[in-house]
Amino acid sequence: MSEGPITSGHDPRFSPTLYAHVGKPNSWTLDYYLSHGGYETARAVLTGKQPEEVVEEVKKSGLRGRGGAGFPTGVKWSFMPNDGQQHYLICNADESEPASFKDRYLMEDDPHQLIEGMIIGGFAIRATKGYIYIRGEYRKAYDRLVGAIGEAYERGYLGKNLFGSGFDFDLYVHRGAGAYICGEETALMNSLEGLRANPRMKPPFPAQSGLYGKPTTINNVESLASVVHIVQRGADWFAQMGTERSKGMKLFQVSGPAKRPGVYELPMGTTFRELIYDWAGGPTEPIKAFIPGGSSTPMLPFTDEYLDLPMDYESLVAAKSALGTGGVVLIPESVCIVDSVWNLIRFYGHESCGKCTPCREGVSGWLPQLFEKFERGQATHEDLKTMEDLLDQIEGRSFCPLADAAVWPIRGALRHFRDEFLHHIEHGTCAVKSGPRWR
Amino acid sequence: MGFFDDKQEWLAEVFAQYPADRRRSALMPLLRRVQQDEGYVDFERMKEIAELVGTTATEVAGVMSFYSYYQGLPTGKYHIQVCRTLSCKLAGSDELWHTLTERLGILPGEVTEDGRFSLQAVECLGSCHTGPVIQINDEPYVERVTKARLEALLEGLEQDKPLEEVRRTLPDEEKMGKATIELEGEGGAS
Numbered sequence: 075m076s077e078g079p080i081t082s083g084h085d086p087r088f089s090p091t092l093y094a095h096v097g098k099p100n101s102w103t104l105d106y107y108l109s110h111g112g113y114e115t116a117r118a119v120l121t122g123k124q125p126e127e128v129v130e131e132v133k134k135s136g137l138r139g140r141g142g143a144g145f146p147t148g149v150k151w152s153f154m155p156n157d158g159q160q161h162y163l164i165c166n167a168d169e170s171e172p173a174s175f176k177d178r179y180l181m182e183d184d185p186h187q188l189i190e191g192m193i194i195g196g197f198a199i200r201a202t203k204g205y206i207y208i209r210g211e212y213r214k215a216y217d218r219l220v221g222a223i224g225e226a227y228e229r230g231y232l233g234k235n236l237f238g239s240g241f242d243f244d245l246y247v248h249r250g251a252g253a254y255i256c257g258e259e260t261a262l263m264n265s266l267e268g269l270r271a272n273p274r275m276k277p278p279f280p281a282q283s284g285l286y287g288k289p290t291t292i293n294n295v296e297s298l299a300s301v302v303h304i305v306q307r308g309a310d311w312f313a314q315m316g317t318e319r320s321k322g323m324k325l326f327q328v329s330g331p332a333k334r335p336g337v338y339e340l341p342m343g344t345t346f347r348e349l350i351y352d353w354a355g356g357p358t359e360p361i362k363a364f365i366p367g368g369s370s371t372p373m374l375p376f377t378d379e380y381l382d383l384p385m386d387y388e389s390l391v392a393a394k395s396a397l398g399t400g401g402v403v404l405i406p407e408s409v410c411i412v413d414s415v416w417n418l419i420r421f422y423g424h425e426s427c428g429k430c431t432p433c434r435e436g437v438s439g440w441l442p443q444l445f446e447k448f449e450r451g452q453a454t455h456e457d458l459k460t461m462e463d464l465l466d467q468i469e470g471r472s473f474c475p476l477a478d479a480a481v482w483p484i485r486g487a488l489r490h491f492r493d494e495f496l497h498h499i500e501h502g503t504c505a506v507k508s509g510p511r512w513r
Numbered sequence: 514m515g516f517f518d519d520k521q522e523w524l525a526e527v528f529a530q531y532p533a534d535r536r537r538s539a540l541m542p543l544l545r546r547v548q549q550d551e552g553y554v555d556f557e558r559m560k561e562i563a564e565l566v567g568t569t570a571t572e573v574a575g576v577m578s579f580y581s582y583y584q585g586l587p588t589g590k591y592h593i594q595v596c597r598t599l600s601c602k603l604a605g606s607d608e609l610w611h612t613l614t615e616r617l618g619i620l621p622g623e624v625t626e627d628g629r630f631s632l633q634a635v636e637c638l639g640s641c642h643t644g645p646v647i648q649i650n651d652e653p654y655v656e657r658v659t660k661a662r663l664e665a666l667l668e669g670l671e672q673d674k675p676l677e678e679v680r681r682t683l684p685d686e687e688k689m690g691k692a693t694i695e696l697e698g699e700g701g702a703s
């Protein structure tokens with residue numbers, strides 16, 4: 075276990091970094107952060123490196139965006155021009171994809187780590203202003219962030235001429251108000267500008283024209299927090315964790331009936347089995363399926379074949395699913411798959427912004443209507459066919475990925491649990507009898 | 514008197530977060546402030562906000578209706594938002610919701626006669642490991658809302674104790690608010 079890439083949380087060379095301080099008393103205060111080497115990485119970067127060097131290091135590390143899409147962070151940063159205009163760095167802290175709750179504790183328990191990541195990121199892309207767009211419901215995280223930013227300003231870690239380097243960085247927090255689409259990067263910018271949060275046409279890409287029409291980079295909370303450690307310990311340290319094309323550590327989440335549900339930081343390439351059994355303590359009741367990476371990722375059967383999959387981008391794509399945000403949900407034997415997927419379709423239908431026809435009519439109109447027929451026991455084989463045609467017409471034909479995100483859970487369910495849909499058609503009821511779940 | 518007349522200092526702080534020629538960016542924080550203080554945002558307030566950020570009340574209404582947090586109708590002193598998305602559903606949020614509607618005798622959009630409670634079903638709150646989850650007003654979540662914790666919560670609020678005080682008395686409260694949770698003796702949903 076001590077040679078080759080690190081792909082297990084049991085590897086003695088691995089220890090958590092992103093979550094190293096989560097859960098510790100006073101971990102959110104500046105004094106705590108400083109006593110653990112806080113802001114030293116930002117100091118070293120701002121006083122000793124060129125922006126290009128930072129971008130190169132992050133590129134070399136292989137870090138891919140942790141917001142769900144997995145785009146290489148260093149590459150994204152390299153799209154930013156060097157044009158002397160005002161640039162913006164936005165941290166996407168909207169975290170609204172069901173089954174995802176990892177960014178929350180990065181902000182609640184280690185807000186200075188995120189601030190330091192944003193200073194370094196801002197320096198790398200020549201942005202002197204940053205915004206953290208945080209989902210409105212995260213009240214505790216908001217309070218902690220605002221407190222941390224206040225402390226950082228007071229002691230000169232934000233504001234003018236940081237560390238005597240001549241680099242200025244201002245940081246603000248903007249609260250959302252309950253709309254999933256605000257997590258889509260261009261919708262987020264509209265929301266920040268006080269407009270309705272419909273996604274924008276791309277191109278122009280944010281690096282050309284983003285917030286207020288200025289070059290902008292937007293990164294997820296976990297991505298920005300990871301940057302601190304990459305720059306501090308070096309790209310090679312990061313890249314020794316994970317698999318061929320999925321590097322580093324990542325925050326995985328487990329919800330549903332497990333013994334110890336929650337967030338676990340593990341190397342990329344760790345298996346689902348290790349996450350679910352060794353870290354989350356295993357299921358507390360028989361499980362038939364799991365969602366591997368947030369509500370939009372197609373579910374997989376809870377069998378050896380899938381439990382032994384390494385959690386990396388490529389393995390999940392090969393299994394016709396996705397790593398997404400790393401949010402695993404365990405679905406019990408006794409819960410109807412049609413019911414479960416209907417819950418998610420209702421979510422996506424509710425969150426469709428209504429801008430484009432396939433999503434407005436399909437995701438918030440037709441799909442919910444069809445599911446209601448299934449629920450009422452009135453669906454026919456013809457309805458199932460209509461649903462599948464509809465999926466083809468929605469997927470890849472909508473303005474933004476929200477519509478695809480609604481299609482995928484149905485695809486996964488039909489691929490692996492078609493019999494439960496057929497049971498609804500043939501018997502008018504769920505294939506399983508679900509008892510009360512509230513305790 | 515306008516709502517914001519005596520809040521000039523606060524307003525200046527909000528506007529300072531955005532470029533001087535981008536006052537419209539303050540629209541959401543202004544809506545939030547009214548919602549927090551008054552429990553809903555009526556048309557007079559929309560007009561006031563529109564004037565402050567340099568747009569029309571219709572535009573403000575358009576933005577407002579986009580989000581689930583801002584309410585167009587009055588809400589109770591405790592506006593209870595219940596997560597109904599999958600992980601919470603697996604932890605019993607449907608039953609929790611029915612219990613609440615029956616116990617309080619209200620549906621979304623209504624307020625209990627004593628003005629204390631209103632209800633809203635909301636989507637995933639980002640606390641899926643501690644479901645079922647509710648949020649009251651703009652306060653930190655109440656997690657793992659079991660039957661026993663709900664009962665204790667409602668009893669406390671019915672006596673008009675401050676939420677933070679009530680929260681401290683809920684069973685198992687010391688285990689909440691953490692990135693992982695383990696509750697002794699929790700088996701399956703049997």
Ligand SMILES: Cc1cc2nc3c(=O)[nH]c(=O)nc-3n(C[C@H](O)[C@H](O)[C@H](O)COP(=O)(O)O)c2cc1C
Nearest residue numbers: 139140141166168169170257258259293294297475
């Ligand atoms: C509907 C929708 C919702 C999204 N929600 C989030 C979110 O809550 N948080 C996030 O970081 N990214 C979210 N994303 C992805 C962002 O658009 C963007 O890719 C990401 O913030 C980029 O950061 P990264 O490269 O560091 O991952 C969402 C995308 C879509 C289409």
Ligand code: SF4
Nearest residue numbers: 427428429430433474
């Ligand atoms: S796909 Fe849906 S959410 Fe995206 S732009 Fe179209 S209507 Fe809006």
Ligand code: FES
Nearest residue numbers: 596601638640641
């Ligand atoms: S499903 Fe309720 S908090 Fe995520």
